[in-house]
Amino acid sequence: MARPPRTDDLPIPRPDPRSGKLSRQVVEAIESGIRSGQFRVGQRLPAERKLATQLGVSRTTVTGAYQELEARGLLRGHVGRGTVVVGAPSDSASAAFPWSQRASSSARQAWQLSLGTPAHRADVIRFDVGWTDGSLYPVTELNAILREIAADAALDLYRPPRPGGDPVLREAVSRWLHSRGTEVPPESILITTGGQQGLNVLARAFLEPGDVVVTESPTFIGALVAFRWAGADVIGVPVDHEGVPPDLLEETLIRHRPKLIYLMPTFQNPTGAVLGRERRRRILDLAMRHRVPVIESDLYGEIYFDEPPPPPLKALDGAGLVIYQGSFSKLAAPGLRVGWLAAPPGAWPPLAAAKAFADLHTPALTQRLAARFLESPRLEGHLATVRAECRRRRDHLVSALRRDIPRISFRIPSGGYYLWAQLPPALRTEDLVPAAAAHGVMVRPGPEMVPERGGEGHVRLCFAGFEPARLTEGVRRLAAAVEEASQRVNGARRETAPTVSVV
Amino acid sequence: MARPPRTDDLPIPRPDPRSGKLSRQVVEAIESGIRSGQFRVGQRLPAERKLATQLGVSRTTVTGAYQELEARGLLRGHVGRGTVVVGAPSDSASAAFPWSQRASSSARQAWQLSLGTPAHRADVIRFDVGWTDGSLYPVTELNAILREIAADAALDLYRPPRPGGDPVLREAVSRWLHSRGTEVPPESILITTGGQQGLNVLARAFLEPGDVVVTESPTFIGALVAFRWAGADVIGVPVDHEGVPPDLLEETLIRHRPKLIYLMPTFQNPTGAVLGRERRRRILDLAMRHRVPVIESDLYGEIYFDEPPPPPLKALDGAGLVIYQGSFSKLAAPGLRVGWLAAPPGAWPPLAAAKAFADLHTPALTQRLAARFLESPRLEGHLATVRAECRRRRDHLVSALRRDIPRISFRIPSGGYYLWAQLPPALRTEDLVPAAAAHGVMVRPGPEMVPERGGEGHVRLCFAGFEPARLTEGVRRLAAAVEEASQRVNGARRETAPTVSVV
CATH class of the missing domain: 3.90.1150.10 (Aspartate Aminotransferase, domain 1)
Structure with missing residues (x-):
């Protein structure tokens, strides 16, 4: 048996920028080396920096390639041992069919974002x-409600509820918004399976490929993915200490003629910025003048450390151009996957249609639990x-x-x-x-x-x-x-x- | 006050095929008539057939237009009174912003499919x-399980579980498939929020705009929507008494070079056809030869009336090119929204990434309930x-x-x-x-x-x-x-x- 090649002279060709994404070329070269038997199980690969130098690429490129190979089960990072070959694609049934080459580019990007950064040691923070x-979850209260629901559990927990959501929860959300100074009738509420699905539903309902969405910059990753998956281009407006500067926003509206504006006015993710009261009014005026609807994500509005934040855009929206998004995940616990959109009446039908074909409906059981907790005296x-x-x-x-x-x-x-x-x-x-x-x-x-x-x-x-x-x-x-x-x-x-x- | 115009001489212009979809033109003409006050609340519109004749369009066109206007709350159908104007867009806040014109074309289509056919009387079958x-739901058993879960309810019902799904349910699905002669390890199972989400996840993971998907013809509406939403074109192969004829399928594979084949081999929706054993083998051979992966939807396989059906394609899949889809909705109850994909190892990472950005994860609570029922002695x-x-x-x-x-x-x-x-x-x-x-x-x-x-x-x-x-x-x-x-x-x-x- 031939001696495996030394780590430092792995026969990996230098990627060529004209042949597509560099990290993909590195992935394919290493996978093909493993497949052909050039690289063996147990063999140590060069440190990321070393390989980057050898191949004349950035370290990020090599990091990305190692991460993808790790995700496919071919490599694993070990503390003190570096990165080691742990699988051979020809050993498994999947080798027969090259699935990894068939993934859509958006799924590859999503993998990198969501899951593709395994830590190199246990006990990771x-x-x-x-x-x-x-x-910080209200486990005692949620369990008590769950026992109540189980005690008088009825058929309607198991049958398909209406696509718009459980009427009981839509009522509860409407009352919750009312208690916060925002008036939206129950029939304008659409329940989603968490906030992330809400973003996909919004994108489906209102975006066509090639449309432009304006967001804060930086912004929430899940929103970027949802808008891009619908084929939209995203243009960011840099936030300052008080959120989006209206003048910059207006320039962007004029220049890019977006289909939607997506904002997180209160405790913005990731900057924590809070859009000032005056800016809230000016931005609504701009949106109306340029006839661009606004999606207002208000997931963090209740998590204030000093005084309560200004009212949501939706509370100031006389023209019916704001769709407001809320979620149970930050109010109580993320595991239930219950979110909502509060829409102007005319925006509800396309949202409901997009929701129906996303997952038909949100489970009745989790909706009921959320409804009762939203109305619980323990919530405050x-x-x-x-x-x-x-x-x-x-x-x-x-x-x-x-x-x-x-x-x-x-x-x-x-x-x-x-x-x-x-x-x-x-x-x-x-x-x-x-x-x-x-x-x-x-x-x-x-x-x-x-x-x-x-x-x-x-x-x-x-x-x-x-x-x-x-x-x-x-x-x-x-x-x-x-x-x-x-x-x-x-x-x-x-x-x-x-x-x-x-x- | 001027007398409202008589029903038979509504001033609606004839739609022009060169100006886009006919029913949309009818919708806009009627909406604008209501907005301008030409048509009043309470006024009766012509019967669909009569208006179709007047406008020189098909009755379907008028039906679609009336349905959309009804969905927007502007018209309502009354038994014995025909179709009546019930709302005026300028009365509501939504009038200020023209949401209905902003809906994506796919959301409009989805609305027609899913919700846009209100019945004209109560007590509809x-x-x-x-x-x-x-x-036919196992309510007693599900309630008993729910009470058990509530009694020892713990934190893990409320925290975000892993995107791939609750390990307990992935084990249970793997054992369930094993009991049906199909071997898929738990780590190759991906839990989805029902079957419809599974189709969207598949489409996200493997389709790019312009790709082709081959399906049976006719096929499941939700699959058509999911594939088209990902930008794919769908080509149908007509089914006969024994499902898809392999020769026809092969012609289609050669001619259209699809990215995926989507089949429901057992009790196909809507025809009920069952793909014969010999055809199952031939179709797997074809898929391998042409290197096209197969999505096998097996939602109805357990609902057999005579002898059990042939084994799923997945059970015969030595090459790892079949992704198998199952769901709790037809095994037990639709309201929980729990489904699963059983994938070859190489196909799992892109599916998990697409799932993560669909709704982050499926609720732990409904997954736990499904897991316990799948393993219940009462299931059979x-x-x-x-x-x-x-x-x-x-x-x-x-x-x-x-x-x-x-x-x-x-x-x-x-x-x-x-x-x-x-x-x-x-x-x-x-x-x-x-x-x-x-x-x-x-x-x-x-x-x-x-x-x-x-x-x-x-x-x-x-x-x-x-x-x-x-x-x-x-x-x-x-x-x-x-x-x-x-x-x-x-x-x-x-x-x-x-x-x-x-x-």
């Missing part, structure tokens, strides 16, 4: 995921707890960052789950994110959240899911990663600094 | 909907009851049709929920469906289920949802509608028969 932890107490605890976590993260990584800068969010961190100058997410994963802490890369290009100097940290001790530990790991990545970057810069002869 | 009724008894009762209902429908409408012909399905009925010669769905709705019975028009053109001589009847007495009454109403529509058609034919001078 996932600042990249936008949830609270279980200690629960929200007060969540606000206080998220505020404590924010404060703790802010202190830890200032103490351990003073070169990271940020605005302090006054609500929501996220902190949008600007990296030290010269450090980019593509340097930091893999280093952080190797140190056991995951953060969301800024570029994923920017509709066009940009965000390389930022990462998003979710502080809502961790007790202070874990926040401390996560920041400690992140500090080590920042240190390591900065040294590498400086080293690389010195190595590659051109010698300029001043003649 | 809905043979068009593909469900059993509540008397429940299925035996459903088979016996659906068979009884099929027999009853068959007898009633033969007795009351002998001019309708059909093959007797040996399983599933549906009967695909061929109308008497010269009668078309566009004549029958509105007449049936007016008589209080709804049926699915054949053309909705045919990927290209065709199906005008067929309707689909679902017999699974009704006790024999309701089936009898439904057929009685349908017979009256067939009679009435046939007379109209014959009358119209006589009126318009050209006088041919033989010189």
